[in-house]
Amino acid sequence: MLLYLTAEDVFGSDTPRGRGPRPLHTIPATLAGLYDLGLRHHLRSAAMAWWTPQGLERVPDWRFDRLAIRFAVFGRERLGLTPGERILVLGRLGWLWPTLDFAAMGFGVLPIGVEHDLGDDAVAGIAGETAARAAFATDPGSAERLLGLRRAGRLGRATVVGEGFVEGDGVLALREVVERAAVLDTAERAQAFRAFSRQVTPEGEALWHVGAHGVVRLTHAAAMARVAPMLRSRPAARGDVAYLDAPRVTLGKRLALAAFVGDGHTTSALGGEGHPAEELAELRPHKALVSEAWLEAVCSGDGGPRRPAWLDRWRARRRLQQALGGRLRWVEAQVGVSPAGARALAGAGVAVEEVAGRGEEEPWRC
Amino acid sequence: MEMLRQVGELAWDLFQSVNGRVADGPAVHPKWAPGPLPKSYERTRPPLGYPRETDSLCPRCVIETRRKILSGERELSDLVSGRTGEVKATFYQKGRELWVTKTCPQHGTCEDLRSIDIEFDRVIERRFPGRDFRTLGDALVHRHGSSSVRYGRGAVLTVDLTNRCNMMCNPCFMDANQVGYVHELTLDEVKKILDDSISFKPRRQMVVQFSGGEPTMSPHFLEACAYARRVGYKLVQAATNGLRFALEPEFAFQAKEAGLDMVYLQFDGTSNESNAHRHISNLFDVRSVAIDNLAAAGVRITPVVTIVNGVNDRQVGPIFDFCLAHHDKVGGPAFQPVSFTGRDEEVSDEARLRQRYTTSHLAHELARYYDGKIDPYRDWFPLGVSTAFSAVADHVQGPEPEFGQLSCGCHPNCGAATLMVANSRTGQWATLSSFFDLDRWLRDLDTIVDSARGRALTLTQLGLSFLRNFDQRKAPAGLTPLGILGMLNAKIGGTVRGAGNTPRSDWRTTTILSMWFQDLWNYDFRRTEMCVIPYGTQEGEISFCAYNTGVGWRNIIEQMRQVATTKEWYQSRGRHQIYAGNRPIALPNALKRKLPVAAAH
Numbered sequence: 008m009l010l011y012l013t014a015e016d017v018f019g020s021d022t023p024r025g026r027g028p029r030p031l032h033t034i035p036a037t038l039a040g041l042y043d044l045g046l047r048h049h050l051r052s053a054a055m056a057w058w059t060p061q062g063l064e065r066v067p068d069w070r071f072d073r074l075a076i077r078f079a080v081f082g083r084e085r086l087g088l089t090p091g092e093r094i095l096v097l098g099r100l101g102w103l104w105p106t107l108d109f110a111a112m113g114f115g116v117l118p119i120g121v122e123h124d125l126g127d128d129a130v131a132g133i134a135g136e137t138a139a140r141a142a143f144a145t146d147p148g149s150a151e152r153l154l155g156l157r158r159a160g161r162l163g164r165a166t167v168v169g170e171g172f173v174e175g176d177g178v179l180a181l182r183e184v185v186e187r188a189a190v191l192d193t194a195e196r197a198q199a200f201r202a203f204s205r206q207v208t209p210e211g212e213a214l215w216h217v218g219a220h221g222v223v224r225l226t227h228a229a230a231m232a233r234v235a236p237m238l239r240s241r242p243a244a245r246g247d248v249a250y251l252d253a254p255r256v257t258l259g260k261r262l263a264l265a266a267f268v269g270d271g272h273t274t275s276a277l278g279g280e281g282h283p284a285e286e287l288a289e290l291r292p293h294k295a296l297v298s299e300a301w302l303e304a305v306c307s308g309d310g311g312p313r314r315p316a317w318l319d320r321w322r323a324r325r326r327l328q329q330a331l332g333g334r335l336r337w338v339e340a341q342v343g344v345s346p347a348g349a350r351a352l353a354g355a356g357v358a359v360e361e362v363a364g365r366g367e368e369e370p371w372r373c
Numbered sequence: 374m375e376m377l378r379q380v381g382e383l384a385w386d387l388f389q390s391v392n393g394r395v396a397d398g399p400a401v402h403p404k405w406a407p408g409p410l411p412k413s414y415e416r417t418r419p420p421l422g423y424p425r426e427t428d429s430l431c432p433r434c435v436i437e438t439r440r441k442i443l444s445g446e447r448e449l450s451d452l453v454s455g456r457t458g459e460v461k462a463t464f465y466q467k468g469r470e471l472w473v474t475k476t477c478p479q480h481g482t483c484e485d486l487r488s489i490d491i492e493f494d495r496v497i498e499r500r501f502p503g504r505d506f507r508t509l510g511d512a513l514v515h516r517h518g519s520s521s522v523r524y525g526r527g528a529v530l531t532v533d534l535t536n537r538c539n540m541m542c543n544p545c546f547m548d549a550n551q552v553g554y555v556h557e558l559t560l561d562e563v564k565k566i567l568d569d570s571i572s573f574k575p576r577r578q579m580v581v582q583f584s585g586g587e588p589t590m591s592p593h594f595l596e597a598c599a600y601a602r603r604v605g606y607k608l609v610q611a612a613t614n615g616l617r618f619a620l621e622p623e624f625a626f627q628a629k630e631a632g633l634d635m636v637y638l639q640f641d642g643t644s645n646e647s648n649a650h651r652h653i654s655n656l657f658d659v660r661s662v663a664i665d666n667l668a669a670a671g672v673r674i675t676p677v678v679t680i681v682n683g684v685n686d687r688q689v690g691p692i693f694d695f696c697l698a699h700h701d702k703v704g705g706p707a708f709q710p711v712s713f714t715g716r717d718e719e720v721s722d723e724a725r726l727r728q729r730y731t732t733s734h735l736a737h738e739l740a741r742y743y744d745g746k747i748d749p750y751r752d753w754f755p756l757g758v759s760t761a762f763s764a765v766a767d768h769v770q771g772p773e774p775e776f777g778q779l780s781c782g783c784h785p786n787c788g789a790a791t792l793m794v795a796n797s798r799t800g801q802w803a804t805l806s807s808f809f810d811l812d813r814w815l816r817d818l819d820t821i822v823d824s825a826r827g828r829a830l831t832l833t834q835l836g837l838s839f840l841r842n843f844d845q846r847k848a849p850a851g852l853t854p855l856g857i858l859g860m861l862n863a864k865i866g867g868t869v870r871g872a873g874n875t876p877r878s879d880w881r882t883t884t885i886l887s888m889w890f891q892d893l894w895n896y897d898f899r900r901t902e903m904c905v906i907p908y909g910t911q912e913g914e915i916s917f918c919a920y921n922t923g924v925g926w927r928n929i930i931e932q933m934r935q936v937a938t939t940k941e942w943y944q945s946r947g948r949h950q951i952y953a954g955n956r957p958i959a960l961p962n963a964l965k966r967k968l969p970v971a972a973a974h
Contacts, residue, residue, distance in 0.1 A: 067631070082679070193949050194617045195620065247431065
């Protein structure tokens with residue numbers, strides 16, 4: 008189900024004059040090209056932001072770009088990855104997801120995203136079937152799981168990279184990788200990476216995504232077919248903030264991250280777990296990709312309209328506006344929204360567009 | 374306009390006739406300073422004039438001692454407390470020239486040229502307004518025996534991020550790529566250096582300059598820029614050969630976003646031929662691309678020219694022409710007369726005397742090239758005059774600011790500059806002192822600071838002094854008093870009109886700067902103790918010359934703190950490209966930095 012909140016109609020827009028939504032003039036044919044475009048021509052202060060115990064941490068575009076280049080170069084020169092090979096990414100939503108997607112796609116390596124709630128047998132099976140050369144964990148829990156699988160000999164030849172490891176045979180600590188990769192970040196290697204990413208073809212495989220629903224394989228052309236409509240019909244404005252709730256990483260979120268980094272305007276804010284109201288108050292997102300549970304929590308939490316039907320229209324609108332940060336333009340719910348949630352939004356005077364039967368493989372619709 | 378000047382003259386005299394009869398106000402004691410702001414007559418001065426004797430070093434003793442310390446035969450403490458290699462040196466007049474001579478009981482006498490025109494040096498020294506505060510609370514930062522910095526805060530903190538480089542120049546301060554080991558700071562070390570540097574008094578605004586080696590080779594370059602900006606450094610600079618900015622246009626934009634404000638761009642001439650000694654056959658073309666990319670990203674550029682007599686000494690005029698013609702991209706040049714150090718330390722006496730170039734050479738060469746339009750005696754001022762400017766700004770800003778104004782109060786023998794105005798539309802230019810009596814203005818500034826009146830009276834005096842010293846008849850056509858006031862306002866920290874309130878104008882200020890770093894043959898400890906370009910290192914802050922030449926702290930610290938031998942580094946971390954061998958560099962197209970968007974909906 009897709010919910011579309013017409014924030015301009017309901018809340019008004021606080022987008023500065025002259026800085027309204029601006030669609031990309033040309034939409035690249037590949038995800039690698041989209042990332043490259045967004046990072047070369049960006050007009051934002053931070054590509055990513057995420058919640059830490061100290062508050063919101065912002066990652067400027069230059070740091071995101073350099074990290075992606077460094078991972079790519081490290082993969083090529085230290086892990087010996089060549090175009091066509093595969094890497095596995097397992098874990099909760101975090102900065103490593105888009106970084107690795109960009110790094111891998113830019114060098115023609117296929118990133119296989121595995122949702123963190125998949126069982127060990129499934130993860131081992133995917134690693135074995137795909138003959139992944141490296142397995143990256145995006146959070147400490149997933150790192151432990153991969154390490155366990157590696158020790159049990161169930162990851163094939165994949166080198167495991169994750170936080171908190173002591174380096175050993177076939178195991179690399181993420182911090183070490185970042186540091187060693189940094190030294191390889193020279194002008195010549197960076198330009199080679201950029202040049203390569205521009206040569207990726209639309210027919211080439213872009214990414215795989217593995218979840219409870221099975222495996223989704225997308226070529227660059229197929230991935231762009233899902234991303235491009237959103238870029239065209241819902242263009243980003245300068246200063247936009249997109250919110251993605253944790254912990255689950257869906258295909259939709261991976262593609263959305265590609266779109267947000269690629270549009271050159273949007274800061275993608277990755278939510279933490281357990282404090283949605285706090286996050287919304289600080290982030291005040293313009294758009295969100297969230298789960299039903301998250302939406303329900305926000306709409307029915309303290310200060311939210313429990314029974315908006317008995318409230319007058321203005322108060323309901325105000326409460327929802329406050330609950331959502333006041334700037335939300337649209338929400339894509341990753342799964343169906345309950346009738347109560349939908350009623351809450353409708354009660355606040357928000358136009359709700361429902362798209363029934365939309366699955367992971369359908370084009371993005373707004 | 375002449376009437377305006379005469380009115381200013383009269384009003385100033387009238388004002389001072391009263392001002393002089395009223396007791397001077399008490400000096401302000403700002404939070405950032407170790408004491409009340411000194412009056413002009415309270416500022417100390419190093420011994421100046423010729424002939425004079427000073428403390429120097431024997432070139433041979435120093436090299437031998439350094440070698441023994443590095444090999445473990447002698448202790449490092451000998452260097453700190455042993456006054457190793459120190460001898461007396463005498464500056465003396467020989468004909469019209471100024472020479473330095475010193476005699477070592479072990480190695481005999483050595484002589485070198487200090488200036489081809491002693492009168493020029495006398496003028497520069499006469500204009501020196503005095504030193505900044507003595508430092509306080511800096512025992513952990515300045516702990517290098519007779520090489521320690523003792524006065525002021527410095528203006529530019531230089532931090533060498535790495536000794537790796539992607540070129541193989543000659544000359545090279547640090548013998549990059551040839552010393553056999555890699556010395557590279559971690560990000561935590563960079564942060565500590567930057568934090569320590571603002572931990573003692575006087576706590577003045579500072580510029581940080583990341584250097585090397587080639588600083589853009591450091592994996593922490595961008596992060597270091599971002600951190601320096603975050604902790605409040607006034608300006609973030611990088612001393613670079615520009616290759617990375619040419620080879621990777623995106624890097625210029627990323628550096629700007631990270632916090633880089635300005636690059637000191639290595640620049641040896643305006644043709645590939647004049648850059649040939651750097652061993653890249655199209656180096657000028659490469660630099661041009663770097664300039665385009667940096668300018669597009671909004672990074673200011675100061676071309677830095679090391680001048681070697683007989684190599685590129687005839688390029689100084691064309692280089693300034695280039696800067697004027699490309700004013701939209703580059704600022705005035707910073708010339709650095711050659712300092713024989715690093716891989717040049719073993720230079721023969723004959724080659725050294727043949728290649729020796731001094732600030733006086735530069736002043737006279739520019740006078741010759743521009744037919745006297747830049748006058749060596751009228752237009753050149755020691756960099757230390759900045760002390761007079763910052764004293765006024767500090768006085769006006771009172772006791773509250775956490776940081777004092779940036780002050781470049783170095784020894785008058787260290788550097789000199791000529792301040793100029795140029796019109797970006799018509800191409801007209803003139804030295805400021807050709808139509809504005811800078812000498813008298815500096816004296817007026819001292820009078821203003823010494824009398825220590827309130828803000829309103831101080832600004833009134835500044836206005837009157839400005840009027841009486843500005844001669845419209847000699848000024849370039851179209852340059853108004855308000856225009857020049859706006860430009861001078863920026864030079865004294867926005868004291869008159871507030872920072873950032875300079876109106877838009879075709880006129881702008883530019884400078885020709887000469888910074889002559891010492892080498893072992895002309896070394897003077899009176900200069901190092903008031904250094905304004907300290908090096909921030911893992912072993913505290915060391916004066917530029919003590920670090921690169923002098924007793925050679927660079928060699929010692931880098932070897933002590935090396936992270937790997939070059940061979941080990943290449944094996945464990947990978948090689949980087951080195952451009953040399955007189956081959957050209959293939960260049961990418963410049964990046965067009967404009968988001969390709971359709972018209973706004």
